[in-house]
Amino acid sequence: MKNFIQFFLIICFTGLLLFAAMDLPYRGEAGNQMNRETSITGTEVPGNYYVQEAYNDAHTNNMVTVVLGDYRSVDTLGEQIVIFTAGMICFLLLRKHEEEEE
Amino acid sequence: MKKRVASPIVLLGSRLLSPYIMLFGLYVIFHGHYSPGGGFQGGTLLAASLLLIRISSGRRISRIQFSDYLTTPLAVIGVLIYFGTGLTALLAGGYFLDYGQLPIPGLDAPDLRYWGILIIELGIGLTVMAVLVSIFDDMIRGED
Numbered sequence: 001m002k003n004f005i006q007f008f009l010i011i012c013f014t015g016l017l018l019f020a021a022m023d024l025p026y027r028g029e030a031g032n033q034m035n036r037e038t039s040i041t042g043t044e045v046p047g048n049y050y051v052q053e054a055y056n057d058a059h060t061n062n063m064v065t066v067v068l069g070d071y072r073s074v075d076t077l078g079e080q081i082v083i084f085t086a087g088m089i090c091f092l093l094l095r096k097h098e099e100e101e102e
Numbered sequence: 103m104k105k106r107v108a109s110p111i112v113l114l115g116s117r118l119l120s121p122y123i124m125l126f127g128l129y130v131i132f133h134g135h136y137s138p139g140g141g142f143q144g145g146t147l148l149a150a151s152l153l154l155i156r157i158s159s160g161r162r163i164s165r166i167q168f169s170d171y172l173t174t175p176l177a178v179i180g181v182l183i184y185f186g187t188g189l190t191a192l193l194a195g196g197y198f199l200d201y202g203q204l205p206i207p208g209l210d211a212p213d214l215r216y217w218g219i220l221i222i223e224l225g226i227g228l229t230v231m232a233v234l235v236s237i238f239d240d241m242i243r244g245e246d
Contacts, residue, residue, distance in 0.1 A: 056212065057212060057215060058212055058215035058216055058219065059212040059213055059215070059216045060135045060215075060216055060219060061135060061136050062134065062135055062136055062137065062138070064138070065134050065135055065140060065219060065223075066215075066219070068140065069140075069218075069219035069222055069223065070201065070215055070218070070219055073188070073199040073222065074198070074199060076184075076222070076226070077184055077185065077188070077199070079142075080180070080181060080184055080225070080226050080229055080230075081181065083229060083230060083233050084177055084178075084180075084181050084229055084233060086233065086237075087173075087174075087177055087232070087233030087234075087236050087237060088174075090236065090237045090240045090241075091174060091236060091240055094240040094241060094243065095240055095243065
């Protein structure tokens with residue numbers, strides 16, 4: 001009975017996902033919202049500028065590196081501090097605990 | 103707990119493999135301008151090459167290669183490289199993390215951005231490597 005319920009739920013979820021995937025646009029089509037130069041509200045999207053000016057701004061072939069390291073560099077600084085904080089938390093919790101046991 | 107004896111074959115294989123993983127990690131960091139990769143991925147590969155020696159040999163041998171007292175200062179140095187680059191650009195008259203204002207003579211703004219991205223990728227790689235090794239060292243502290 002339990003297996004039947006699980007199987008039924010998987011079938012329903014698969015049908016739901018297929019129904020949702022029917023409306024997805026085709027990849028690489030020029031008229032998609034993600035490929036347009038303006039958003040729904042009519043303002044300019046920044047991705048247009050990144051694609052056109054990334055090489056001229058930084059002389060770097062990899063556009064992802066320019067976005068990660070230059071345009072969104074404060075975000076990357078935050079990611080690095082998150083990793084550093086995780087390391088410091090492991091350092092404080094695990095080493096202090098080990099000293100108390102001795 | 104059973105007594106474990108380090109296998110010389112595993113240690114030899116790890117010693118053969120570890121420098122190549124480290125070289126590939128450095129390649130991923132320095133070639134991030136032209137191919138997929140960057141500080142996070144390259145730092146993880148550097149940490150993998152160090153952790154391979156730590157797993158295959160004990161703490162006594164692996165401490166010769168990379169001491170466990172070295173991890174936290176290196177992580178701090180990595181964060182300071184990133185933050186110091188941004189602060190240098192701020193003090194030189196630009197915005198925070200605006201690499202075009204870095205005070206390196208003889209380069210125009212796009213080349214300065216190129217080198218600025220490389221410097222911060224080095225800082226990220228250093229922090230990721232040191233933090234991953236540090237977490238491993240913290241967790242195995244009570245084992246042996």
